Amino acid sequence: MxxxxxxxxxxxxxxxxxxxxxxxxxxxxxxxxxxxxxxxxxxxxxxxxxxxxxxxxxxxxxxxxxxxxxGKKVRVAVFAKGVKADEAKNAGADVVGADDLADEIKNGNINFDIVIATPDMMALVGKVGRILGPKGLMPNPKTGTVTMDVAKAVSNAKSGxxxxxxxxxxxxxxxxxxxxxxxxxxxxxxxxxxxxxxxxxxxxxxxxxxxxxxxxxxxxxxxxxxxxxxxxxx
The missing domain is CATH 3.30.190.20 (Ribosomal protein L1/L10, rRNA-binding domain)
Structure with a gap:
């Protein structure tokens, strides 16, 4: 080969x-x-x-x-709670959660391409930063993946x-x-x-x-x- x-x-x-x-x-x-x-x-x-x-x-x-x-189908995970979690789901996010999502990541269940988080979730996201960072998945304000407008962020991710x-x-x-x-x-x-x-x-x-x-x-x-x-x- x-x-x-x-x-x-x-x-x-x-x-x-x-x-x-x-x-x-x-x-x-x-x-x-x-x-x-x-x-x-x-x-x-x-x-x-x-x-x-x-x-x-x-x-x-x-x-x-x-x-x-x-041209690639993108799977999106969102760290959010309450209304923001609902907005993310309605926008088409594939995985939405908080502590439960962090636990999934710790267990090696990373079946997504982009991670988005609301600012208040970043302390929690930081706990799995050593896992997400090397994979290029850590949310960052500069890429629009740390935001309160999760619906727009999910839409952007899905749109390419x-x-x-x-x-x-x-x-x-x-x-x-x-x-x-x-x-x-x-x-x-x-x-x-x-x-x-x-x-x-x-x-x-x-x-x-x-x-x-x-x-x-x-x-x-x-x-x-x-x-x-x-x-x-x-």
């Missing part, structure tokens, strides 16, 4: 000009042509930013609702909200749809994501904000993009 995958990647690599820089439209077309898996591969964008995540003011983190969604943050190397990886999406939908999703990231450029960041960028599929090599075109997206 490993040899088969390696062979496929080599064949795909041969189709990619590693020196070429693509504009967004051409890049989307090129990456779609690399689809080779038997499943609907995810299209991912990678942006290397000119920031130092060790500085708090340069830790780029946020969320954006993609206009055409991600993507949470993003730079890693230690200053790179953001984010899904922007499926390879089965039409080219214009992938492009629209990418533009929405890039605009959100551009708005978060810290004043302390020096030099080019987007140093390099690329598009890839789950099982494909990367297509290099014109980073200047992305930085010009407002």
């Amino acid at each position: 490993a040899k088969k995958i390696a062979k496929r990647l080599q064949a795909l690599q041969a189709k990619v000009d590693s020196q070429k820089i693509y504009d967004v439209q051409s890049g989307v077309s090129a990456v779609k042509s690399l689809a080779s898996a038997k499943f609907d591969e995810t299209v991912e964008v990678a942006l290397r930013l000119g920031v130092d995540p060790r500085h708090a003011d340069q830790m780029i983190r946020g969320a954006v609702v993609l206009p055409h969604g991600t 909200q993507v949470n993003f943050r730079v890693d230690k190397k200053g790179i953001i990886h984010a899904p922007i749809g499926k390879v089965s999406f039409a080219e214009d939908k992938i492009r629209d999703n990418m533009l929405e994501l890039v605009r959100a990231i551009n708005k978060l450029k810290p004043t302390s960041a020096k030099g080019k904000y987007i140093r390099s960028s690329s598009l890839s599929l789950t099982m494909s090599p990367a297509i290099k993009l014109d980073s200047q075109e992305l930085m010009d997206m407002k």
Whole structure:
């Protein structure tokens, strides 16, 4: 199986000009042509930013609702009580609870992709933070997942909200749809994501904000993009 995958990647690599820089439209077309898996591969964008995540003011983190969604069915868990719990359920949350939800998490029952919490629940959420944190599930005000408006947060999550943050190397990886999406939908999703990231450029960041960028599929090599075109997206 490993040899088969390696062979496929080599064949795909041969189709990619590693020196070429693509504009967004051409890049989307090129990456779609690399689809080779038997499943609907995810299209991912990678942006290397000119920031130092060790500085708090340069830790780029946020969320954006993609206009055409991600193509993935998202399961949402909400920490809330009373009226807010009812609002979350009515909005379509898959799991709603408080102490009982925390117990489920402690027991390893984590069958959801996003966790939302009302502010008053954060002390409780903190008790399972060591479990949620490493999985990227910890609620955070910057991503709109710590909020009193749980109905809107659930709706956003179900509609294709993507949470993003730079890693230690200053790179953001984010899904922007499926390879089965039409080219214009992938492009629209990418533009929405890039605009959100551009708005978060810290004043302390020096030099080019987007140093390099690329598009890839789950099982494909990367297509290099014109980073200047992305930085010009407002």
